Amino acid sequence: MDKKNSCLLVAFLVVFISMEVTFVQSQGNGNRNGNNEKKGIHDAASTHYELLSPNEETGQERVFCLARGKCQNKTLECPDQCAERKPKKNKKVKGCFIDCSSKCETTCKFRKPNCNGYGSVCYDPRFVGGDGVMFYFHGATGGDFALVSDNDLHINAHFIGTRPAGRTRDFTWIQAISVMFDSHTLVIAAKRVSHWDDNIDALIVRWDGEAVEVPTDGEAEWWINDGVREVVVERTDDTNSVRVTVTGLLEMDVKVTPIGKEENRVHNYQLPADDAFSHLETQFRFANLTDLVEGVLGKTYRPDYVTPVKIGVPMPMMGGEDKYRTLSLLSPICNACRFQRQSATATIDRYLVHNYQLLSGAAFAHLATQFRFTNLADLVEGVLGQTYRPDNVTSVKIGPAPPFTSLPCLQVFGSSACHSRR
Numbered sequence: 001m002d003k004k005n006s007c008l009l010v011a012f013l014v015v016f017i018s019m020e021v022t023f024v025q026s027q028g029n030g031n032r033n034g035n036n037e038k039k040g041i042h043d044a045a046s047t048h049y050e051l052l053s054p055n056e057e058t059g060q061e062r063v064f065c066l067a068r069g070k071c072q073n074k075t076l077e078c079p080d081q082c083a084e085r086k087p088k089k090n091k092k093v094k095g096c097f098i099d100c101s102s103k104c105e106t107t108c109k110f111r112k113p114n115c116n117g118y119g120s121v122c123y124d125p126r127f128v129g130g131d132g133v134m135f136y137f138h139g140a141t142g143g144d145f146a147l148v149s150d151n152d153l154h155i156n157a158h159f160i161g162t163r164p165a166g167r168t169r170d171f172t173w174i175q176a177i178s179v180m181f182d183s184h185t186l187v188i189a190a191k192r193v194s195h196w197d198d199n200i201d202a203l204i205v206r207w208d209g210e211a212v213e214v215p216t217d218g219e220a221e222w223w224i225n226d227g228v229r230e231v232v233v234e235r236t237d238d239t240n241s242v243r244v245t246v247t248g249l250l251e252m253d254v255k256v257t258p259i260g261k262e263e264n265r266v267h268n269y270q271l272p273a274d275d276a277f278s279h280l281e282t283q284f285r286f287a288n289l290t291d292l293v294e295g296v297l298g299k300t301y302r303p304d305y306v307t308p309v310k311i312g313v314p315m316p317m318m319g320g321e322d323k324y325r326t327l328s329l330l331s332p333i334c335n336a337c338r339f340q341r342q343s344a345t346a347t348i349d350r351y352l353v354h355n356y357q358l359l360s361g362a363a364f365a366h367l368a369t370q371f372r373f374t375n376l377a378d379l380v381e382g383v384l385g386q387t388y389r390p391d392n393v394t395s396v397k398i399g400p401a402p403p404f405t406s407l408p409c410l411q412v413f414g415s416s417a418c419h420s421r422r
């Protein structure tokens, strides 16, 4: 291989290795409050509290608010109509919602999506926007569309559907959503089942590509804390219903549900007999959207938003398929999308410094790797391997700036990164 290229490769490796970020993650099933783990810096004020022992007589749960503001150091107690934050024995009753933000209150709420509430996405997707206006967005069967795309948060939805003979458009439902933030991806999806059974879980949860089991007993929750945010997936019914919380970003209630026989008949969906078309009903609550948020749903949360849909017609339609279609469920790239992956942001920085002239819209996803070898021979070969020979004498020029990277590299990545081969 020509020398210039091999040196360039080494320079790349050095940059990537020094950029490697190690997340010390903790995760588990239940019992978060018992651990003394630190709350992340993006913790939303509403849930910033310490759990106290419940009222001995009534069992009403109590907390001590820590969030700065008028609620700080106040003790809040759940109302007697909903004594517990996470009612377990009967998950169908209302839960107690404690808000230590400036609201400083406790309220009783169903922990299920309210399909008529703000931020809901239900049925053949029918949305209620952040402005309270209801609309339909049909997407396309098999397509993926950005529901929300903001600086720190991106949410895609995967559409399934059918087109009965003679119809001009697909009937669609949302089968999966992916929530992207920092360097993470959380996927909530409905399993394809031929015959629906309420007692069988058709819920799929994936965290960074790995399937996650949400326990059905005890606290009935799965959580992870990477030191920046805490992510909790908590069952709100014995099967097919969860509440997802990502501190500082969002909370959502999700339910997996089929198309019933009656629904199929009334709407004349003409679904195939061997597919229950299990799909998601979701209600989102966002914590920290910017004024420039994008996405089919996100846009409706802009302060200056004026809905383009016809109000008063039975099926007000929202367009924007071209603006919000993404390459896949896991891709945050669309024509109007704003979200930049943390790793992709690094690529953009490097793009500016190095003038790589990458195609816009392509993140040039690549690998960052660090190897540790245990048993190499003295005659090991390869671009990287040769540097491990006991008699290795490097052929690259060692100096203040790393070979084939220009000085601005020092300003961007810090001198330790650029000098680490010395």
Ligand SMILES: *[C@@H]1O[C@H](CO)[C@@H](O)[C@H](O)[C@H]1NC(C)=O
Pocket (backbone or CB within 6 Å): 069, 072, 073
């Ligand atoms: C709450 O208590 C802490 C520690 O005792 C104190 O520093 C803080 O000023 C108190 N905040 C309010 C609003 O009283």
Ligand SMILES: *[C@@H]1O[C@H](CO)[C@@H](O)[C@H](O)[C@H]1NC(C)=O
Pocket (backbone or CB within 6 Å): 042, 043, 044, 151, 152, 248, 249, 288, 290
């Ligand atoms: C809200 O977002 C801004 C930037 O987008 C960030 O600086 C701030 O920490 C966020 N606040 C919370 C509570 O997460």
Ligand SMILES: *[C@@H]1O[C@H](CO)[C@@H](O)[C@H](O)[C@H]1NC(C)=O
Pocket (backbone or CB within 6 Å): 387, 388, 389, 390, 392, 393, 394
């Ligand atoms: C290769 O050579 C360099 C410089 O002579 C030395 O610092 C390094 O430790 C050597 N690498 C190995 C694996 O022996």
